[in-house]
Amino acid sequence: MSRMKTERTESTTVTVRVDENLKDDYTSALDGSISDDLRTHMEEVARTVRDEPDDDNLPDDEALRDGYMALRRTAEAYDPSGRRLDVGTAISKVAERAGIPKDAVRRRVLKPLEQEGYIAPKWGDIIVYRPEETTE
Numbered sequence: 001m002s003r004m005k006t007e008r009t010e011s012t013t014v015t016v017r018v019d020e021n022l023k024d025d026y027t028s029a030l031d032g033s034i035s036d037d038l039r040t041h042m043e044e045v046a047r048t049v050r051d052e053p054d055d056d057n058l059p060d061d062e063a064l065r066d067g068y069m070a071l072r073r074t075a076e077a078y079d080p081s082g083r084r085l086d087v088g089t090a091i092s093k094v095a096e097r098a099g100i101p102k103d104a105v106r107r108r109v110l111k112p113l114e115q116e117g118y119i120a121p122k123w124g125d126i127i128v129y130r131p132e133e134t135t136e
Contacts (some may be wrong), residue, residue: 068119071119083129
C-alpha cells in the first residue's frame with residue numbers, strides 16, 4: 001500500500017493493487033463507493049485502537065484479557081451499540097484470539113469474565129461491558 005500526501009486538503013491517498021475480479025465483486029456488493037467503504041472501515045479500525053482501554057481495567061489473566069478484547073472488538077464491529085454479539089460468534093472469536101480450543105472457551109474464558117463482571121450472557125447474546133463499567 002502506498003501513501004501520497006496532498007498539501008491542499010491534508011488528506012492522504014491510499015492505493016492498493018487487487019485482482020480485477022476481486023474489485024468487481026467487491027464493488028457489486030457495496031451500496032456506495034469503494035473509497036467511502038474503505039474510509040469507513042479505516043475509521044472504525046482506527047477508533048478501536050484509539051479507544052483501547054487502559055490495562056488497569058482489564059483482567060489480569062492473559063487468556064481472559066485476550067478473550068475480553070476479542071469480544072469487545074467483535075461486538076463493536078457487529079452491533080451499533082458495541083455491546084451485543086451472538087454466543088457462536090463470541091466463542092469463535094475468543095478461541096481465535098486467545099488461542100484456546102472452542103470447546104474450552106465457555107469454561108476457561110466466558111464464565112470467568114461473567115463472574116468478574118465483564119460480560120453478561122442474555123438470551124443467547126453476550127453483552128460486553130466497557131472496562132470502566134466493571135465492578136472489579
